[in-house]
Amino acid sequence: MIWTRRGRVITYLAMTAGAVIVAFPYYWLTVMASNTTSDIYASPPRLTFGGQLVHNISQVFAKVDFFGSLLNTVLVAVATTVLVLFFDSLAAFTFAKYRFPGSSVLFGVLLATFVVPTQLAAIPQFAIMADLGWVGSLKALVIPAAANAFGIFWMRQYCQGALPDELLEAARMDGCGFFRTYLRIALPVLRPALAFLGIFTFVTAWNDYLWPLVVLIDSNQVTLQVALAQLNTVYVKDYSVVMAGTLVAVVPLLVVFLFGARHFVRNIAAGALKG
Numbered sequence: 001m002i003w004t005r006r007g008r009v010i011t012y013l014a015m016t017a018g019a020v021i022v023a024f025p026y027y028w029l030t031v032m033a034s035n036t037t038s039d040i041y042a043s044p045p046r047l048t049f050g051g052q053l054v055h056n057i058s059q060v061f062a063k064v065d066f067f068g069s070l071l072n073t074v075l076v077a078v079a080t081t082v083l084v085l086f087f088d089s090l091a092a093f094t095f096a097k098y099r100f101p102g103s104s105v106l107f108g109v110l111l112a113t114f115v116v117p118t119q120l121a122a123i124p125q126f127a128i129m130a131d132l133g134w135v136g137s138l139k140a141l142v143i144p145a146a147a148n149a150f151g152i153f154w155m156r157q158y159c160q161g162a163l164p165d166e167l168l169e170a171a172r173m174d175g176c177g178f179f180r181t182y183l184r185i186a187l188p189v190l191r192p193a194l195a196f197l198g199i200f201t202f203v204t205a206w207n208d209y210l211w212p213l214v215v216l217i218d219s220n221q222v223t224l225q226v227a228l229a230q231l232n233t234v235y236v237k238d239y240s241v242v243m244a245g246t247l248v249a250v251v252p253l254l255v256v257f258l259f260g261a262r263h264f265v266r267n268i269a270a271g272a273l274k275g
Contacts, residue, residue, distance in 0.1 A: 026250070033057075033244040040239055056244035060231065063241070066248070069227035074252070076141045076212075076223060077205040083146035084201045085194055091147065092155030093186045097168055107156075113149045122214060129215055140215040141223070145205065151197050158193035159186070199260040206253060224249050 032040050035050035060066055094100075095107055125144055126135070134140040163186060171181045187194070209225040216222055228245045231238070 029243055029247055029250070032240060033247040035240055037238050037240045040243075052240060053244065056241050057248060059238070059241045060228075060245040060248065064227040064230050064245070065222075066224075066227065066245070069222050069224045070249075070252075072138060072221055073206060073224040076138055077202050079142045080145045080205040081198050081201045083142065084148060084151050085198055087147040088151030088197065089155050089187065089190060089194060090182060091152045092159050093163075093182055093190075095152070096156045096159040097163065097165070097186075110149050110152060119210070122211065125211075126214060135215055136217070136221065138221060141205075141208075141212055148201075151201065154197060155190065155193055159190060162193075163189050195260050199257060202256055202260075203253060 030053075031047060031049055033056055034053035035046060036052055039046045039050060095103060129135050129140040129144075134143075167185060167189075168181060171185050176184065207225060208223070209229070212223040212226050213229075216226065228242070228249060231242045231245055
């Protein structure tokens, strides 16, 4: 009994320490966003909130087209997430539960793309976008990211363990075709994996900086990360304003994460109860 109580105390202390470590960067970001640049450079550093948060945020809105770039980022992130969830889950379901000529070879080629750096693919991808006339358009951000190897691999591994073959056989006996089996049988079972993949994809699309910077050149349409980078110029480095812009840009990600995490945990718990 004593060791059980000690174990619980140690567990709670470890969880509390982990929560503090995870939350501290957000606290420090808010402190820097609410102070001036001189306060940020002060020694010892100032660890309390200042009174410049509203002023710094107003400076962000004045210096860049924040809401326009925010709208572009939301459109790109939402469209990319929806397409990735559909195409990756569909491909993963096919690879996991159906055998067709060349399936192993195709999946091996898919896994081989993991070793290709993203930066290495930027030049040929830009050439393709130029040939299609999509340079400077948000389509160049959404369409190339509509499916990815990681999502297919992740969903395939989850599908193999969570979706029993007997359930698919019962669906076929009831007259379900491929797409009906996918929509009515596979997707409800894959919800926890879809929730994780959705969060991961949304965050990745939201934080992407290099590809939007390359493909949206000479365009009035920019994403939020590119717009915030314009706050930090060669001659003026007001880090308090940069941190204020970063703080405002992080808020939608926190909302998406909290919503997605609750959905993820709820489905995991439901699956455990059913099991």
